[in-house]
Amino acid sequence: MTMDRPDQRGRFGEYGGRFAPETLMPALAELEGAFEEARRDPSFRARLDGLLADYAGRPTPLYETERLSEELGIRVLLKREDLLHTGAHKINNTIGQGLLAQRMGKPRLIAETGAGQHGVATATAAALFGMECAVYMGTVDIERQALNVDRMEMLGATVIPVTSGAGTLKDAVSAAMRDWVATVAGTHYIIGSVVGPHPFPWIVREFQRVIGEETIAQLAGRVPDVVAACVGGGSNAMGMFYPFAGTGPDLVGVEAGGRGIASGEHGASLVAGTPGVLHGAFTYLLQDEEGQIREAHSVSAGLDYPGVGPEHSYFHDAGIARYVSVTDDEALGGLDLLARTEGIIPALEPAHVIAWLARERAELAGKTVVVCLSGRGDKDVEHVARIRGRK
Amino acid sequence: MSFPALFERTRAAGRAAFLPYLMAGLPGPDASVELFGALDEAGADGFEIGLPYADPLMDGPVIQAAGAAAIGAGTTIDVGLRVAGEVVARFGKPCAVMTYANPILRLGIDRFCGRAADAGVSALIVADLPVDEAAPFVAGAARRGIGMVLFAAPTTSDARLQAVVEAGPVFIYGVAEMGVTGERAAASEWAAGMAARVRAVTGLPLAFGVGIATPQAAAEAAAVADGVIVGTALVRRVLEAPNPAAAARSLREAGAAFAASMMRRPGASQPV
Numbered sequence: 333m334t335m336d337r338p339d340q341r342g343r344f345g346e347y348g349g350r351f352a353p354e355t356l357m358p359a360l361a362e363l364e365g366a367f368e369e370a371r372r373d374p375s376f377r378a379r380l381d382g383l384l385a386d387y388a389g390r391p392t393p394l395y396e397t398e399r400l401s402e403e404l405g406i407r408v409l410l411k412r413e414d415l416l417h418t419g420a421h422k423i424n425n426t427i428g429q430g431l432l433a434q435r436m437g438k439p440r441l442i443a444e445t446g447a448g449q450h451g452v453a454t455a456t457a458a459a460l461f462g463m464e465c466a467v468y469m470g471t472v473d474i475e476r477q478a479l480n481v482d483r484m485e486m487l488g489a490t491v492i493p494v495t496s497g498a499g500t501l502k503d504a505v506s507a508a509m510r511d512w513v514a515t516v517a518g519t520h521y522i523i524g525s526v527v528g529p530h531p532f533p534w535i536v537r538e539f540q541r542v543i544g545e546e547t548i549a550q551l552a553g554r555v556p557d558v559v560a561a562c563v564g565g566g567s568n569a570m571g572m573f574y575p576f577a578g579t580g581p582d583l584v585g586v587e588a589g590g591r592g593i594a595s596g597e598h599g600a601s602l603v604a605g606t607p608g609v610l611h612g613a614f615t616y617l618l619q620d621e622e623g624q625i626r627e628a629h630s631v632s633a634g635l636d637y638p639g640v641g642p643e644h645s646y647f648h649d650a651g652i653a654r655y656v657s658v659t660d661d662e663a664l665g666g667l668d669l670l671a672r673t674e675g676i677i678p679a680l681e682p683a684h685v686i687a688w689l690a691r692e693r694a695e696l697a698g699k700t701v702v703v704c705l706s707g708r709g710d711k712d713v714e715h716v717a718r719i720r721g722r723k
Numbered sequence: 724m725s726f727p728a729l730f731e732r733t734r735a736a737g738r739a740a741f742l743p744y745l746m747a748g749l750p751g752p753d754a755s756v757e758l759f760g761a762l763d764e765a766g767a768d769g770f771e772i773g774l775p776y777a778d779p780l781m782d783g784p785v786i787q788a789a790g791a792a793a794i795g796a797g798t799t800i801d802v803g804l805r806v807a808g809e810v811v812a813r814f815g816k817p818c819a820v821m822t823y824a825n826p827i828l829r830l831g832i833d834r835f836c837g838r839a840a841d842a843g844v845s846a847l848i849v850a851d852l853p854v855d856e857a858a859p860f861v862a863g864a865a866r867r868g869i870g871m872v873l874f875a876a877p878t879t880s881d882a883r884l885q886a887v888v889e890a891g892p893v894f895i896y897g898v899a900e901m902g903v904t905g906e907r908a909a910a911s912e913w914a915a916g917m918a919a920r921v922r923a924v925t926g927l928p929l930a931f932g933v934g935i936a937t938p939q940a941a942a943e944a945a946a947v948a949d950g951v952i953v954g955t956a957l958v959r960r961v962l963e964a965p966n967p968a969a970a971a972r973s974l975r976e977a978g979a980a981f982a983a984s985m986m987r988r989p990g991a992s993q994p995v
Contacts, residue, residue: 351824351851353781354874509780514902609825623829624777
């Protein structure tokens with residue numbers, strides 16, 4: 333059974349909660365209250381729906397592939413979140429939370445970003461609503477996603493390099509939270525995935541569930557065998573899975589297998605992790621025997637995260653969804669496959685899902701699979717070219 | 724000595740308790756015990772001993788760097804608790820250990836508290852543990868005779884403050900600044916107001932920490948609180964010292980200045 337909303341303690345089953353510094357607790361309660369009010373306010377919903385349609389480009393197409401389906405022997409439908417303004421599903425959440433911030437009277441937005449897509453989407457919302465914006469980004473990610481750094485700056489945001497830890501998404505989230513502890517009175521933190529302390533995982537899921545709801549409407553009564561999405565923190569996957577849960581299809585989340593699970597260098601928290609606390613929530617994560625968080629690894633900056641949204645942990649344990657992993661090399665193959673059969677260059681994140689289809693084509697033969705194509709690959713072109721240049 | 728006994732004594736003496744923080748295992752396990760010794764000589768009343776965590780959300784760059792260096796030097800939870808045990812045994816002053824929720828949950832609350840109690844630790848501070856999530860920690864610590872420290876921040880409402888008091892902390896950690904740990908130039912603009920709000924609902928001891936970087940700022944906090952926690956300003960000295968002996972000298976000097984700032988000025992508001 334899915335949970336319409338987390339319980340009083342902000343938990344999905346045993347997962348979630350609010351492991352946050354006391355300074356932030358009143359802001360989390362304020363945010364929960366503001367969201368409760370906003371979701372019941374028809375004018376908020378109308379404003380959000382209007383912007384999602386006219387500004388972001390919703391509904392996105394559900395496209396039935398021809399050459400890819402033929403190549404794999406699987407009927408593959410793509411939910412084209414890659415066609416949204418700014419190039420990924422992240423804009424669904426940043427417009428929603430930007431409107432919430434406006435409602436709460438907070439003039440400054442901050443965000444973390446890994447691949448840069450959430451940072452760009454937040455910078456975009458800030459420009460749209462006339463707000464100040466700072467985006468925390470690990471130095472390693474700044475390197476591998478340089479194009480998105482330029483985009484954020486062009487949109488008027490300040491990109492703040494994060495050098496601590498491995499200089500990737502986990503460290504950027506920590507840095508953004510530290511900023512928020514100091515600036516909470518006038519700043520809203522737009523967290524980019526279904527992670528963090530309650531109410532963030534719930535709010536982000538509510539803003540992303542439009543993906544699954546639209547897909548169900550577009551299927552017009554047809555029920556696919558499988559619905560699949562990539563999982564880093566897991567916002568596109570939760571947005572897709574939540575409306576489908578309990579309606580029939582197998583829900584499959586594809587995590588970053590990196591250099592292989594056995595190598596220890598991966599981002600597969602649900603496939604190979606254990607429960608603990610990261611960034612304010614009790615959830616599956618990658619940690620050592622001492623409870624120190626391990627560095628994740630993925631060729632894809634958006635999946636390079638050692639934790640996962642707590643509702644996915646709940647879906648995992650309750651058997652509502654299952655989770656698999658795909659390696660860096662397989663994902664690069666997935667990118668090529670979609671590019672060459674359909675003329676669509678996917679981001680490296682959803683390329684993991686395409687690669688999973690290709691790997692499991694025997695098991696999936698003849699089935700209908702809906703894939704959440706969460707973002708487009710423009711941001712990865714240079715990164716992939718560099719990887720191939722070294723090979 | 725326990726924290727309640729310490730605060731009773733310092734209240735009677737008309738002053739606040741000086742509670743310096745250092746990271747266990749920095750620059751090495753044995754060397755860090757000696758650095759607590761330097762602060763003992765300087766007049767510390769009790770100690771806050773950091774157990775390093777690699778993703779410290781509530782800490783600024785200095786304590787982040789200290790934690791990373793301590794982990795790099797091999798400071799596991801066991802090593803950190805061994806340091807705490809030696810500090811308790813050698814200096815006979817109350818010790819709180821400070822860390823984050825995940826290392827405790829990984830070991831198990833009961834096992835962690837058992838080991839901390841065996842080391843002689845009196846209190847436990849968990850930086851990312853608000854009162855809402857504290858119940859199993861408070862219970863697990865109490866079973867081993869350890870007191871939980873819970874937080875009050877400038878943003879904490881009176882209703883939340885009431886919940887903090889009802890959870891039964893050994894003392895209240897007043898977060899003196901909006902933000903993470905670090906050094907602020909000015910004394911806290913929040914401390915006096917927060918202290919008044921805490922005093923209005925409880926007689927529990929109140930210690931201020933976060934951002935207190937100078938003896939002047941410490942004196943301002945001491946005027947309204949039962950204890951003053953100084954961390955970053957001391958940890959920075961350890962990180963900057965060329966060797967452990969120089970770090971000890973630097974801590975002795977700085978510690979003495981902070982300890983001397985704990986006397987309440989005549990006419991300052993007194994705890995109830």
